[in-house]
Amino acid sequence: MSLKRTPLFDAHVALGARMVDFGGWEMPLQYPTGILAEHHAVRKAVGIFDVSHMGEIRVRGSQSLAFLDWLTPNGVGALPPGRIQYTGLLTERGTFVDDLLLHKVDDRDFLLVVNASNAGKDLAWIRSHASAWDVEVLDESAVTGQVALQGPVSAAVLQPLVDIELGRIRYYGFAQGTFQGVPVLIARTGYTGEDGFEVYCPVERTPWVWETLLEQGRPQGLLPTGLGCRNTLRLEAKMALYGHEIDDGISALEADLGWILRFSKGDFLGRDALAAQRERGLVRVLVGFRMMEKGDIARDHMPVAEGGHVTSAAPSPTLGRNIGLALVPIALADLGSRIHIEIRGRACPAEVIPTPFYVRAR
Amino acid sequence: MYPAELKYTKNHEYLRPLGDGTALVGITHYAQEALGDVVFVSLPEPGTRLGTGEEFGTVESVKTVSEVYMPSAGEVLEVNTELEAHPEFVNEDPYGQGWMIKLRLEGELDSGLLDAAGYEAHVMSESR
Numbered sequence: 001m002s003l004k005r006t007p008l009f010d011a012h013v014a015l016g017a018r019m020v021d022f023g024g025w026e027m028p029l030q031y032p033t034g035i036l037a038e039h040h041a042v043r044k045a046v047g048i049f050d051v052s053h054m055g056e057i058r059v060r061g062s063q064s065l066a067f068l069d070w071l072t073p074n075g076v077g078a079l080p081p082g083r084i085q086y087t088g089l090l091t092e093r094g095t096f097v098d099d100l101l102l103h104k105v106d107d108r109d110f111l112l113v114v115n116a117s118n119a120g121k122d123l124a125w126i127r128s129h130a131s132a133w134d135v136e137v138l139d140e141s142a143v144t145g146q147v148a149l150q151g152p153v154s155a156a157v158l159q160p161l162v163d164i165e166l167g168r169i170r171y172y173g174f175a176q177g178t179f180q181g182v183p184v185l186i187a188r189t190g191y192t193g194e195d196g197f198e199v200y201c202p203v204e205r206t207p208w209v210w211e212t213l214l215e216q217g218r219p220q221g222l223l224p225t226g227l228g229c230r231n232t233l234r235l236e237a238k239m240a241l242y243g244h245e246i247d248d249g250i251s252a253l254e255a256d257l258g259w260i261l262r263f264s265k266g267d268f269l270g271r272d273a274l275a276a277q278r279e280r281g282l283v284r285v286l287v288g289f290r291m292m293e294k295g296d297i298a299r300d301h302m303p304v305a306e307g308g309h310v311t312s313a314a315p316s317p318t319l320g321r322n323i324g325l326a327l328v329p330i331a332l333a334d335l336g337s338r339i340h341i342e343i344r345g346r347a348c349p350a351e352v353i354p355t356p357f358y359v360r361a362r
Numbered sequence: 363m364y365p366a367e368l369k370y371t372k373n374h375e376y377l378r379p380l381g382d383g384t385a386l387v388g389i390t391h392y393a394q395e396a397l398g399d400v401v402f403v404s405l406p407e408p409g410t411r412l413g414t415g416e417e418f419g420t421v422e423s424v425k426t427v428s429e430v431y432m433p434s435a436g437e438v439l440e441v442n443t444e445l446e447a448h449p450e451f452v453n454e455d456p457y458g459q460g461w462m463i464k465l466r467l468e469g470e471l472d473s474g475l476l477d478a479a480g481y482e483a484h485v486m487s488e489s490r
Contacts, residue, residue: 034399034453037399315401317424
């Protein structure tokens with residue numbers, strides 16, 4: 001099967017990007033600047049990511065709010081219009097079909113942004129549960145482009161180009177307006193742990209939006225940034241990646257995402273299983289760790305000697321130490337616990353430390 | 363990008379004969395580019411003797427890790443300790459400051475080593 005391409009494929013190639021297969025999409029891993037420089041650009045200035053591969057699913061109709069409040073575990077009813085929440089699509093077992101960002105336009109109109117590699121599965125999942133409700137489920141992925149500006153200088157780059165007052169958009173809020181005349185939805189969200197904006201625009205205008213932002217941002221230190229640094233940035237911020245920290249075999253409680261479960265709101269898909277698991281107590285849970293020795297670098301999927309495995313790990317460019325996330329037996333989840341990561345047959349010591357590993361100053 | 367005075371392996375190490383029975387070993391420009399930003403290089407103790415094709419260390423980048431193998435048999439005389447503080451030398455200057463180990467060669471140079479033209483053709487065929 002041939003790889004899918006975003007509307008920015010030619011732009012990446014022109015910038016000298018190294019393209020890789022990411023969940024069936026041909027995406028930029030890094031540009032000639034390299035992962036480290038791109039990572040630091042996002043922490044200190046601003047980076048621009050192509051996230052056009054993400055799936056956009058519209059749910060609209062008179063019962064949209066009630067339907068999504070049942071289908072997803074977080075509190076949709078309490079969410080004001082113009083606000084966004086991190087949530088998931090959970091199975092009856094309380095494990096993940098996917099995680100997503102839910103944007104509430106109003107009680108009858110929601111935009112769900114899901115992982116590219118899961119978009120087809122998610123759409124089928126939502127539709128299979130929608131028949132009893134007065135809702136319409138629309139796949140807007142093919143007509144929607146998306147570019148993310150991430151880093152402390154994001155607002156300064158974006159503000160002169162849009163008719164929306166960015167200072168009025170709160171973190172996890174959004175607004176609709178125009179970007180130099182092009183209709184856009186601008187959300188103050190991202191996958192890096194920095195301030196930043198995700199700009200949704202018509203797919204055919206995406207290359208122009210990208211080029212305009214590149215040109216506007218270059219004097220302020222903007223770099224085009226690829227999936228390589230996106231991964232180290234999101235790891236430092238302890239943001240989950242499907243297939244790593246979450247999947248259909250890992251429950252929301254095990255993934256340390258209890259904060260997206262609103263048990264008090266009433267029934268939701270997966271609630272019974274999660275309530276029972278909470279009652280029983282967890283057997284394993286996701287923790288953050290750091291390697292004790294400089295030369296020991298844990299990587300995704302390595303075994304933990306005491307049981308469990310590494311979900312994601314890398315050298316942290318911001319912290320200068322080797323960090324990771326792992327699913328471990330609950331007895332080893334306390335801060336300060338000593339665990340061992342099996343790196344090429346050697347049990348290398350690591351310490352359980354607080355997460356997120358990196359929190360931006362506000 | 364592939365200096366003529368060097369010998370190369372298909373696994374992207376190079377060997378620089380110094381003319382006195384010793385040689386420097388590192389990874390090629392192509393290899394450093396494929397790895398991306400190098401953050402740590404693990405090297406053997408001086409005095410270690412290894413045969414052709416045996417692993418002598420690992421190179422860790424932000425994204426991945428790769429083993430490095432002996433281009434030809436020999437004894438490790440010296441390792442580049444500068445790389446502890448400056449692993450980025452492997453990216454910035456792979457054939458100069460980014461060298462990894464100095465060998466005393468044992469026996470004839472391995473007959474499977476490629477010259478610059480042969481290595482370039484190998485790289486072309488791999489990246490196609």
